[in-house]
Amino acid sequence: MLVWSKRGRAGAWLVFGILAGVVYGLPAAVILCASLARSWNGVLPSGLTLGHYAQAVSGSSGAALEASLITGVVASALAVLNGTAAALALRRMEGMPRRVLDAVFFLPSAMPSVSIGLGLLVAFSRPPILLNGTIAIVFAAHFVLISAFTFGAITAGLARLSPDYEQVAASLGARPIYRLRRVTLPLVLPYLIAAFSLSFALSMGELGATVMVYPPGWVTMPVQIFGLSDRGDVFHAAALTILLAASTLAALASVSLVPARSAAR
Amino acid sequence: MGESASGSASGSALALARPANLPAPSASLAPSSLGIVPPLAVLGIFFFYPFVLILGQSFFSSHGTLSLAQYAEVLGTGLFRNALFHTITITLSATAGCLALGLSLSIVIAFVPFPGARIVSRMIDTFIALPTFLVALAFTFIYGTAGLLNGAAMSAFSLSLPPIDFLYSQWGVILAEVTVYTPFVMRPLLASFSLIDQAEIEIASSLGARPFRILRQVIVPAALPALMAGGSLCLLLTTNEFGIVLFIGAKGVQTLPLLIYDKAIQEFDYSSACVLAAINIALSLGFYALYRSTLAWLGKRGAGLV
Amino acid sequence: MNSAAARGIEAGSVDSQLADLAAASLAKEAGAQGAGGIGFEGVTVAYKGSIVLADFTLAVRPGEVLALIGPSGSGKTTALRAVAGFVRPVAGRVSVGGRDVTDLPPHARGIGMVVQNYALFPHMRVAENVAFGLRARHAPETEVRAQVESCLAMVGMAAFGRRYPRELSGGQQQRVAIARALAIRPDVLLLDEPLSALDAQIRHAMIEELARLHRSLPALTVLYVTHDQSEALTLADRIGILRDGRLRALGPSRELYRRPPNRFAAEFLGGANLLPVVIETPDAGNGFSEVRFGTTRLRALRPEGAAAGETRLLCIRPHNLTFVPGDPAANTVLARVHEVRWKGELHDLTLEAEGRTLRLASVPLRAPPEPGAVVSAYFAPDEATLLADEGDG
Numbered sequence: 001m002l003v004w005s006k007r008g009r010a011g012a013w014l015v016f017g018i019l020a021g022v023v024y025g026l027p028a029a030v031i032l033c034a035s036l037a038r039s040w041n042g043v044l045p046s047g048l049t050l051g052h053y054a055q056a057v058s059g060s061s062g063a064a065l066e067a068s069l070i071t072g073v074v075a076s077a078l079a080v081l082n083g084t085a086a087a088l089a090l091r092r093m094e095g096m097p098r099r100v101l102d103a104v105f106f107l108p109s110a111m112p113s114v115s116i117g118l119g120l121l122v123a124f125s126r127p128p129i130l131l132n133g134t135i136a137i138v139f140a141a142h143f144v145l146i147s148a149f150t151f152g153a154i155t156a157g158l159a160r161l162s163p164d165y166e167q168v169a170a171s172l173g174a175r176p177i178y179r180l181r182r183v184t185l186p187l188v189l190p191y192l193i194a195a196f197s198l199s200f201a202l203s204m205g206e207l208g209a210t211v212m213v214y215p216p217g218w219v220t221m222p223v224q225i226f227g228l229s230d231r232g233d234v235f236h237a238a239a240l241t242i243l244l245a246a247s248t249l250a251a252l253a254s255v256s257l258v259p260a261r262s263a264a265r
Numbered sequence: 266m267g268e269s270a271s272g273s274a275s276g277s278a279l280a281l282a283r284p285a286n287l288p289a290p291s292a293s294l295a296p297s298s299l300g301i302v303p304p305l306a307v308l309g310i311f312f313f314y315p316f317v318l319i320l321g322q323s324f325f326s327s328h329g330t331l332s333l334a335q336y337a338e339v340l341g342t343g344l345f346r347n348a349l350f351h352t353i354t355i356t357l358s359a360t361a362g363c364l365a366l367g368l369s370l371s372i373v374i375a376f377v378p379f380p381g382a383r384i385v386s387r388m389i390d391t392f393i394a395l396p397t398f399l400v401a402l403a404f405t406f407i408y409g410t411a412g413l414l415n416g417a418a419m420s421a422f423s424l425s426l427p428p429i430d431f432l433y434s435q436w437g438v439i440l441a442e443v444t445v446y447t448p449f450v451m452r453p454l455l456a457s458f459s460l461i462d463q464a465e466i467e468i469a470s471s472l473g474a475r476p477f478r479i480l481r482q483v484i485v486p487a488a489l490p491a492l493m494a495g496g497s498l499c500l501l502l503t504t505n506e507f508g509i510v511l512f513i514g515a516k517g518v519q520t521l522p523l524l525i526y527d528k529a530i531q532e533f534d535y536s537s538a539c540v541l542a543a544i545n546i547a548l549s550l551g552f553y554a555l556y557r558s559t560l561a562w563l564g565k566r567g568a569g570l571v
Numbered sequence: 572m573n574s575a576a577a578r579g580i581e582a583g584s585v586d587s588q589l590a591d592l593a594a595a596s597l598a599k600e601a602g603a604q605g606a607g608g609i610g611f612e613g614v615t616v617a618y619k620g621s622i623v624l625a626d627f628t629l630a631v632r633p634g635e636v637l638a639l640i641g642p643s644g645s646g647k648t649t650a651l652r653a654v655a656g657f658v659r660p661v662a663g664r665v666s667v668g669g670r671d672v673t674d675l676p677p678h679a680r681g682i683g684m685v686v687q688n689y690a691l692f693p694h695m696r697v698a699e700n701v702a703f704g705l706r707a708r709h710a711p712e713t714e715v716r717a718q719v720e721s722c723l724a725m726v727g728m729a730a731f732g733r734r735y736p737r738e739l740s741g742g743q744q745q746r747v748a749i750a751r752a753l754a755i756r757p758d759v760l761l762l763d764e765p766l767s768a769l770d771a772q773i774r775h776a777m778i779e780e781l782a783r784l785h786r787s788l789p790a791l792t793v794l795y796v797t798h799d800q801s802e803a804l805t806l807a808d809r810i811g812i813l814r815d816g817r818l819r820a821l822g823p824s825r826e827l828y829r830r831p832p833n834r835f836a837a838e839f840l841g842g843a844n845l846l847p848v849v850i851e852t853p854d855a856g857n858g859f860s861e862v863r864f865g866t867t868r869l870r871a872l873r874p875e876g877a878a879a880g881e882t883r884l885l886c887i888r889p890h891n892l893t894f895v896p897g898d899p900a901a902n903t904v905l906a907r908v909h910e911v912r913w914k915g916e917l918h919d920l921t922l923e924a925e926g927r928t929l930r931l932a933s934v935p936l937r938a939p940p941e942p943g944a945v946v947s948a949y950f951a952p953d954e955a956t957l958l959a960d961e962g963d964g
Contacts, residue, residue, distance in 0.1 A: 001376065001377070001378075001463075001466070001467075001657070002372070002376035002377055002466055002470075002476050002479060002480070002484075003376075003377050003476050004470065004656065004676035004677055004678075005676055008476065009377055012373050012377040013373065013377065013379050015369070015373070016369075016370060016373040016374075016377075016379075019366065019369065019370060020370060020385075023366065023443075023444050023447070024392070024444070026403075026407060027399075027400055027403030027404065027407065027444065028403070030403050030406045030407055030413065031399065031402065031403045031406070034406050040406070040413070041411075041416065044413075082304045082307050082308070083304070085300065085303060085304045086301065086304035086305070086308075088300060089299075089300035089301035089304070090301060092300070093301070101301060101305070103557070104305070104308070105304075105308065106557075107312070107553075108308075108312055109553075110501065110549055110550055110552075110553030111312075111316075111505075111546060111549060112504070112505035112507070112521075112522050112525075112542070112545050112546065112549050113505065113507060113522075114505075114507050114522040114523075114525050114526055114542070114545075115319065115522075115525065115542040115545055115546055115549075116312075116315070118315075118319065118525060118529050118535075118538055118539065118542050119312075119315025119316055119318060119319050119542070120311070120315050121529065121535075122315060122318045122319060122322060122535060122539065123314055123315035123318045124315075129310075140311050143311060144308075144311050144312050147308065147312075198394065201394040201395075202394060204396070205394070205395060205396025205397070205398075205399075206396075207396065207397075207398060207507060207508040207511070208505075208507035208508065208522060208526075211511075211526065211530070212526065212529065212530060222396055222398065222508070225398070225402070226398065226508075226511065226512060229402055229405070229512065230514070234402070234405065234406070237402060238402065238406075241396075241399055241402055244396060244399075245395055245396075245399060248394055248395055248396070249391060249395075252390070252391055252394055462688065462690050464686045464688065464690035465690045465691075465692060467655065467657050467677065467684070467686075467690075468684055468686065468690045468751075468752075469692070469703065469707075470656075470676070470677040470678045471655050471656070471677045471678070471680065471682055471683070471684045471761075472678075472683075472703055472704030472707060472751070472752075472755055473678050473679075473681065473704050473707040473708050473755060474678055474703070474704070474707040475678055475707070478707055482692075482695075482703070483692055486694045487693070487694060
């Protein structure tokens with residue numbers, strides 16, 4: 001406790017309430033209202049409708065929803081696979097090589113998303129690998145962008161795993177593959193799930209790289225929302241945004257449903 | 266990792282009890298470091314190869330000769346200087362705003378806690394994962410020309426033109442970025458606040474210090490590394506922010522990422538885009554290096570905070 | 572100072588000592604109300620709906636060292652934090668030096684405080700830590716420097732002003748914490764388990780150090796919260812024992828130890844043997860009563876309002892029991908040796924008499940009895956008190 005007087009505390013809370021309300025509460029409330037409003041000409045919206053949501057799950061918006069979900073799952077699965085392999089291998093290394101490689105796997109998080117999109121566009125519009133115009137280039141963009149976060153989450157999970165378990169398994173004669181399959185992976189599974197959820201949430205909201213590389217027919221939700229709001233179809237955009245936010249939150253909330261293991265140090 | 270003394274002791278004790286006909290456990294948990302090759306190769310193809318191509322394109326002219334001509338050409342344009350100016354102004358202002366807002370909100374959550382403060386601090390992780398343009402869209406409803414504030418002002422004062430137009434200047438972008446990136450400051454800040462011994466604050470007040478003195482002399486110095494980590498992360502993220510600038514679509518507010526997008530997608534001018542991307546990447550890597558080194562100073566592995 | 576008065580009395584019977592002591596403290600209480608005593612009047616503190624300190628009334632006299640002891644959760648730390656201003660009573664008043672401070676914020680109370688884990692500001696040098704309170708009061712810089720120097724010298728840390736807390740040992744950090752608390756020249760010093768983070772050897776040295784410090788600052792009122800009874804017995808003029816948020820016993824340290832007022836005080840302070848006895852002769856002469864423990868007749872200090880046939884608890888300290896060779900003599904208990912443990916400076920024996928367990932602490936014995944042997948254990952009648960049998964305390 002820093003402020004002991006009741007008046008001082010009340011003042012601090014009032015300032016907090018106003019700041020948090022204006023900066024966070026108001027935008028969230030406004031989007032939610034807009035997604036349900038028939039029209040909004042004055043201070044308050046008028047007319048309640050679910051029509052924007054009906055629009056948002058059908059037609060081109062429905063397709064965008066589907067494209068985003070598929071992209072999110074594919075890119076996150078790839079990122080978890082790759083990140084787990086990297087984190088497990090790095091765990092066995094020490095000193096300089098480990099620090100350097102650690103930094104290498106974190107590097108994509110330092111890159112501007114638009115530049116990553118540009119790089120993929122430049123690299124895969126020419127032989128030997130031609131991906132431009134395919135869905136795969138969207139997957140690749142999302143994979144690269146989220147890979148550092150996935151790797152970070154898995155590394156953090158592995159770091160909390162006591163080496164005792166694997167040492168005991170080894171002393172009992174378990175070979176590396178068996179040990180990995182029966183001891184290490186089951187113990188870090190909660191962290192893998194958490195990493196997947198975080199990756200999925202990030203992929204759902206990705207815009208910068210996607211607008212650079214997306215082929216016609218694979219419009220993700222953020223691109224679709226931008227298109228709608230650019231055309232002035234803001235209520236429809238608001239409804240789609242609420243759906244996007246809801247699926248992101250659902251992905252994150254699913255993490256807390258995974259029971260925490262006592263294997264952590 | 267390294268084997269701890271107790272670990273190897275229990276290991277050898279178990280080894281003694283092991284029947285002779287079982288295979289010997291491998292001496293080390295690290296049979297080889299070759300496992301790193303496949304993930305590194307994947308990253309190489311999809312990240313480093315495009316990265317090298319961007320750099321290459323930026324240095325080679327269309328005739329295939331090495332030159333700085335393209336840089337000279339791009340750097341000379343007013344468009345570039347305008348974008349660089351806006352990028353830097355927006356980055357610095359938004360970061361300053363994030364630090365001020367993040368510090369204020371975190372102090373109340375951590376040191377003047379109210380019922381529900383813990384729930385609020387847990388929601389921060391959620392904010393971080395939401396798409397950034399969500400805020401930009403909300404701002405158009407609130408502060409936009411047909412938005413709620415202008416609507417209210419126009420009907421209240423019977424104006425014919427919307428009086429509030431800051432959203433379509435760089436200030437709109439800055440305000441939106443402050444909203445989006447403040448949680449990134451709050452997360453390390455709250456973590457470092459939680460490490461401050463509450464007894465320190467109590468002792469300081471029993472010694473006669475008022476709240477502002479305690480803030481200035483006890484709390485902020487202790488949280489300085491976290492503040493710097495959050496600040497450098499904000500520098501990195503606001504430099505590269507794309508969605509907010511695109512959504513607000515303010516005329517004349519051009520940033521580097523937006524200019525790259527325009528050049529590549531609208532004008533198909535890949536070589537200029539690559540030069541701009543190289544500059545943007547260099548700026549970004551500089552902030553990233555700053556962020557990593559403050560993290561190292563903070564004494565935490567970067568993993569949890571990326 | 573009260574403890575000095577107590578130490579001065581060496582001769583005389585127990586009763587006259589206690590009478591003198593009581594007189595001395597009464598005189599003190601009447602005399603120096605202006606200086607920094609601490610007053611609790613019906614202080615009640617609730618935390619998350621449960622009462623952690625209930626109707627707590629206590630007057631700490633100016634210049635006195637009063638220790639509050641009790642098991643964890645007994646409310647002793649809460650009482651101390653109510654003085655500092657970190658918890659707000661739901662009822663009652665707290666006063667310091669006769670001034671009601673119940674509604675004052677902590678920074679306006681002028682109280683020195685030292686806590687278990689020192690809470691030194693890690694980013695400030697030792698001298699800056701000590702200067703903190705003075706600078707908060709905007710004291711002139713020359714005065715700050717002089718006061719920091721003298722306070723660090725007082726705790727023997729004069730050479731460490733430029734160091735950071737992390738460069739000091741636990742004992743050194745505790746000295747700095749004390750210097751920091753004393754630098755603002757408080758009338759009242761609150762010590763919250765100040766030594767429990769230190770290892771045994773340093774703790775003993777620090778107890779001596781604190782006693783010396785108080786001799787050099789006789790006007791300083793000290794409220795000392797601890798769970799360690801030996802710290803309390805060594806340092807405090809008076810001890811208050813708390814349990815479940817209530818004050819269960821209060822008195823000068825020696826009196827409380829030698830003549831505990833109730834079962835909880837007897838067990839918590841010094842771990843007494845408690846034997847159920849029946850009073851045979853309430854007044855057996857010389858201020859003693861005669862009681863029956865099983866078939867054995869014993870003498871103990873006569874309690875107030877004792878009547879024949881009443882059941883009481885006979886309270887004897889383990890170190891007041893001694894072996895007597897040969898046949899059972901007067902005031903001895905015949906007991907079977909159950910366990911013999913040698914603890915270096917003493918022998919700790921567990922005995923069994925009339926189905927009850929007795930502890931006997933003795934100077935190291937050359938030929939300790941074997942387990943199973945039958946021995947006679949003697950105690951002086953004036954070392955034994957009779958307590959009301961109030962069940963489980």
